[in-house]
Amino acid sequence: MFGFGMPELIVILIIVLVVFGAGRLPEIGAALGKSIRNFKKASDGKEEIEIKAEKKDDPRKEG
Template identity: 55%
Template sequence: MFGFGLPELIIVAVILLVVAGPSKLPQFGQALGSSIRGFKKAMNGEDVVQINEKSEKKEG
């Protein structure tokens, strides 16, 4: 996965723990997980967004 192994992931986790503190770490994990899920859905075509355009004509 992008050339990241277990040692690299541990180093990143330790850096996040030092920078953000233990109280913010679960929020980072949740945000990362939802981002990955959204990316996977978009790649599979499950996440389709419809855009409806409203055109208003001004008379005058």
């Protein structure tokens, strides 16, 4: 498609590992997946787009 073969993809993966670290790769993959999903929904004409931030438990709030 773009002329990327297996050696080029391996080099790109190594660069990504060095820049972001192995621990952050799942987070980056999840964010990329959500972005692609939202882009597809927007291009299909659906009006509802998911833009929710992850909520963490706040110990200061009592409910």
